[in-house]
Amino acid sequence: MKLHENFPDRLRGRGSVIGRYWAAMTIARTFAVLAVATLLASPARAGATFDAVKAKGFVQCGVNLGLYGFSAPDDKGNWTGLDVDVCRAVAAAMFGDAGKVKFTALSAQQRLPALQAGEVDLLARNTTWTLTRDTANGLDFTTPNYFDGQGFMVSRKLGVASAKGLDGATICVLPGTTSEQNLADYFRANKMSFKPVVIEKNEELNSAFFSGRCDALSSDASQLAGIRAGQAADADAYVILPELISKEPLTPAVRQGDPQWTDLVRWSQYAMIYAEEKGVTSRTVSSALKSPDPDLQRLLGVTVGNGKALGVDERWAFNIIMQVGNYGESFERNVGKESRLKLDRGLNALYTHGGLMYAMPPR
Amino acid sequence: MAVPPPASRVGIWRRPYFRGVLYQGLVVAAVLALGGWLVHNTLVNLEIRGIATGFGFLAREAGFGISESLIPYAPSDSYARALTVGLLNTMAVSALGIVLATILGTVVGVARLSGNWLVARLAAIYVEALRNVPLLLHLFVWYGVLTALPGARQALHPLPGVFLSNRGLVVPGLDWSQGGLPVVASPHLVGFNFVGGLTLSPEFTALLVGLTIYTAAFIAEIVRAGILSVPRGQTEAALSLGLSRGQVLRLVVLPQALRVIIPPLTSQYLNIAKNSPLAIAIGYPDLVAVSNTAINQTGQAVEGVALVMVVFLCLSLALSMLMNWYNRRIALVTR
Numbered sequence: 153m154k155l156h157e158n159f160p161d162r163l164r165g166r167g168s169v170i171g172r173y174w175a176a177m178t179i180a181r182t183f184a185v186l187a188v189a190t191l192l193a194s195p196a197r198a199g200a201t202f203d204a205v206k207a208k209g210f211v212q213c214g215v216n217l218g219l220y221g222f223s224a225p226d227d228k229g230n231w232t233g234l235d236v237d238v239c240r241a242v243a244a245a246m247f248g249d250a251g252k253v254k255f256t257a258l259s260a261q262q263r264l265p266a267l268q269a270g271e272v273d274l275l276a277r278n279t280t281w282t283l284t285r286d287t288a289n290g291l292d293f294t295t296p297n298y299f300d301g302q303g304f305m306v307s308r309k310l311g312v313a314s315a316k317g318l319d320g321a322t323i324c325v326l327p328g329t330t331s332e333q334n335l336a337d338y339f340r341a342n343k344m345s346f347k348p349v350v351i352e353k354n355e356e357l358n359s360a361f362f363s364g365r366c367d368a369l370s371s372d373a374s375q376l377a378g379i380r381a382g383q384a385a386d387a388d389a390y391v392i393l394p395e396l397i398s399k400e401p402l403t404p405a406v407r408q409g410d411p412q413w414t415d416l417v418r419w420s421q422y423a424m425i426y427a428e429e430k431g432v433t434s435r436t437v438s439s440a441l442k443s444p445d446p447d448l449q450r451l452l453g454v455t456v457g458n459g460k461a462l463g464v465d466e467r468w469a470f471n472i473i474m475q476v477g478n479y480g481e482s483f484e485r486n487v488g489k490e491s492r493l494k495l496d497r498g499l500n501a502l503y504t505h506g507g508l509m510y511a512m513p514p515r
Numbered sequence: 516m517a518v519p520p521p522a523s524r525v526g527i528w529r530r531p532y533f534r535g536v537l538y539q540g541l542v543v544a545a546v547l548a549l550g551g552w553l554v555h556n557t558l559v560n561l562e563i564r565g566i567a568t569g570f571g572f573l574a575r576e577a578g579f580g581i582s583e584s585l586i587p588y589a590p591s592d593s594y595a596r597a598l599t600v601g602l603l604n605t606m607a608v609s610a611l612g613i614v615l616a617t618i619l620g621t622v623v624g625v626a627r628l629s630g631n632w633l634v635a636r637l638a639a640i641y642v643e644a645l646r647n648v649p650l651l652l653h654l655f656v657w658y659g660v661l662t663a664l665p666g667a668r669q670a671l672h673p674l675p676g677v678f679l680s681n682r683g684l685v686v687p688g689l690d691w692s693q694g695g696l697p698v699v700a701s702p703h704l705v706g707f708n709f710v711g712g713l714t715l716s717p718e719f720t721a722l723l724v725g726l727t728i729y730t731a732a733f734i735a736e737i738v739r740a741g742i743l744s745v746p747r748g749q750t751e752a753a754l755s756l757g758l759s760r761g762q763v764l765r766l767v768v769l770p771q772a773l774r775v776i777i778p779p780l781t782s783q784y785l786n787i788a789k790n791s792p793l794a795i796a797i798g799y800p801d802l803v804a805v806s807n808t809a810i811n812q813t814g815q816a817v818e819g820v821a822l823v824m825v826v827f828l829c830l831s832l833a834l835s836m837l838m839n840w841y842n843r844r845i846a847l848v849t850r
Contacts (some may be wrong), residue, residue, distance in 0.1 A: 223746070261807055265816050268564060289814035290568035321707040322682065327795075327808050332579040336590035339580075347708065348580040350808070353800040360798065363683050365662040365717065367707045408565045492834075 201406065201413040202463065205273050210252040213239035216271035216292040217257040217354065219375060221487040221495075222278050222298075231255050235276040237482040238404050240475070241420040242274060245468040250475035254351035259352065260329050265291055267407060274406055274417060278372065280330045281403040294418040297479075298487075299499035299508050301396030302334050303373035305380060308389050311365060315395040317343035324348070324357050334372050334398040338510055341387035359382050368393075372400050374487065374495060381492040416462055423469040425511035426451060429502055434477040437470060451514050454479035458514055469514070479509060552775040553570035558818060568805070580806055581800045583716055594809050601805030602826060608719065608801065609830075611786040612726040616787060617780075619727060620734025632780050638735065650790055653725040658797040668709055676701045678709060681717065688713035718799040724792065730787050731799035737779045741772035773845050781838035785831050800825060 205211055215223035215235055223233040231239075240250040255270050267275045268290055278300075279285075280380045281293040304323075306312050315338070325331050325349045349366050351357040358379055361369040369376065373396060380387050404421070406414050427433070429447055433442045441452055449455040452470045459466035476482065483500060488491045499508025527533050561568050571598060577597040578590050584600045585607060607611055627638035645653075662681045670680035676687040683704040689710070701711030745768045753763045790804035810819035 196564065224516045261811055262816060268566060320705060331814060332808060336580045337579055340590060346580065347582050349582060350800065350804065352795050356796065360662060363662045363681065423616045467793040
């Protein structure tokens with residue numbers, strides 16, 4: 153037996169204490185997380201995360217520090233957003249209570265080490281699903297909850313209509329994201345040059361852009377819309393250029409090695425998409441229990457079996473839809489028509505409406 | 516009988532020399548074992564979690580841009596080269612910061628001892644105000660000031676070929692790219708930015724100014740303490756021998772003051788080098804900023820952090836050795 157297996161579970165919580173201590177510098181925090189992984193982490197075994205979450209009674213969810221529409225605390229201090237809803241859905245499936253979530257706000261650079269080291273059980277933080285992250289970084293992705301692409305935002309005064317007109321521009325970009333690499337690739341492919349300004353904190357980066365230090369701000373298009381809606385003094389003074397230079401399937405991630413946990417997260421997301429497909433909303437889900445549709449009966453646990461297979465209560469999907477809503481409701485509330493972002497469904501419409509949202513059959 | 520037995524008859528366990536060696540050996544073995552266990556445990560855990568290890572990533576293509584570099588760099592270069600760019604940027608800002616902070620600190624330190632009431636008070640205010648504000652705030656303030664300058668198209672143009680804007684200070688430079696003799700390249704605005712000439716970026720300037728002004732406040736106090744450590748009687752004696760004020764400072768006061776000044780000054784130099792990673796708050800691509808990006812793209816945090824630690828250790832030790840050598844050279848030989 154290895155020494156670290158003898159450490160009690162509560163000691164592992166020290167990561168966050170060390171983390172706060174050094175919050176001023178990310179590198180130190182990353183290191184602290186890794187140090188905890190080095191010293192205390194127990195080896196992954198099948199069902200380890202699932203069992204640990206069940207035992208502690210809540211889901212520890214890694215989210216963005218503050219990205220309007222995806223994860224941000226509202227004026228009452230409640231976390232809201234499209235990513236936050238994934239966390240809540242998983243809690244509803246597991247515990248029958250969407251409130252049994254604790255959030256850890258993570259910077260772009262902290263997020264992967266935090267998940268790897270076990271500081272969070274689930275990372276729903278507008279994270280792009282890439283091959284490297286899926287393999288060499290020891291993560292597993294569930295299914296995209298937002299199909300995005302990287303774009304550019306510029307000041308309307310600049311008079312630039314296309315990303316092709318950005319040759320020689322200075323561009324603000326966050327470190328530790330796929331954006332930095334996409335940017336270099338795009339300019340290289342189009343034989344253009346640019347100067348990056350890479351600042352770690354969102355607020356500092358955005359203020360550098362809004363003060364004119366950079367000609368353009370580059371990030372996922374949904375984020376640009378969120379930044380424009382949330383932080384620009386005059387949202388109309390900025391335009392988001394039409395080109396999307398990359399594929400950014402934003403996907404929740406879990407640690408490798410616990411397929412039961414991965415399945416639960418994935419099917420919680422599918423349940424929300426499937427409910428939209430079937431036209432079941434948080435308001436109609438109670439009456440849908442009486443529906444004669446066998447697919448719905450299986451989804452909502454009227455016909456038992458799915459819950460047992462996932463290792464949770466048979467009403468798991470009912471609880472998700474009742475407490476969080478279907479995917480369409482979550483989308484419109486957080487980033488769509490009912491929000492300040494006013495994003496179109498686009499690629500995120502159901503496949504039946506020309507989008508990419510497609511739930512595997514829950515049977 | 517109280518007579519001690521002959522030395523050769525004392526058991527080996529009771530000989531001080533043997534016990535000293537034994538205990539030190541045990542401590543070294545324990546430290547090595549602990550280190551070995553940490554490394555082994557890390558590797559085992561990374562393996563279990565399916566996270567790649569090793570330094571192979573250094574040879575792979577970096578694929579990201581760096582805004583300023585002392586050596587040619589393109590996104591198609593390797594991670595090793597990108598990290599070298601970061602290291603050189605760290606060294607550049609540290610070296611310049613050390614030189615400038617020493618000059619400014621000496622001036623302020625001497626000024627604080629000046630007979631002129633106003634000069635002495637101004638120097639005191641400088642020291643007390645600046646060393647009591649966290650360095651990070653200095654950086655934010657300077658960066659805020661520099662990015663509040665007009666945009667590139669409305670740049671201030673005080674002298675021919677000199678532009679000051681929120682893209683930095685652009686001055687004419689020498690262009691070596693033509694081969695043979697360099698030509699003077701005058702900067703001009705093309706599209707979004709200035710082309711040609713030398714650019715002092717707002718990020719670099721803010722970091723350099725912040726480090727210099729902050730550290731100079733500490734150095735000023737060290738210089739003041741050094742000068743005060745030389746008894747006043749020596750100055751008076753030298754003056755009465757007919758030496759000028761400058762000669763007194765150069766020949767009598769400084770040689771003795773430096774003994775006191777150099778050791779704490781070394782600490783301040785090390786602080787400049789170690790504070791430079793705060794650059795990541797304002798976007799200057801130093802070693803830590805570049806390695807952060809590398810860590811995030813490759814996911815190999817252990818290797819990346821280890822590299823940064825080793826490099827900073829080497830930098831600091833080299834600086835320390837240099838200063839210790841200088842300290843020994845100027846030490847007064849007393850009999």
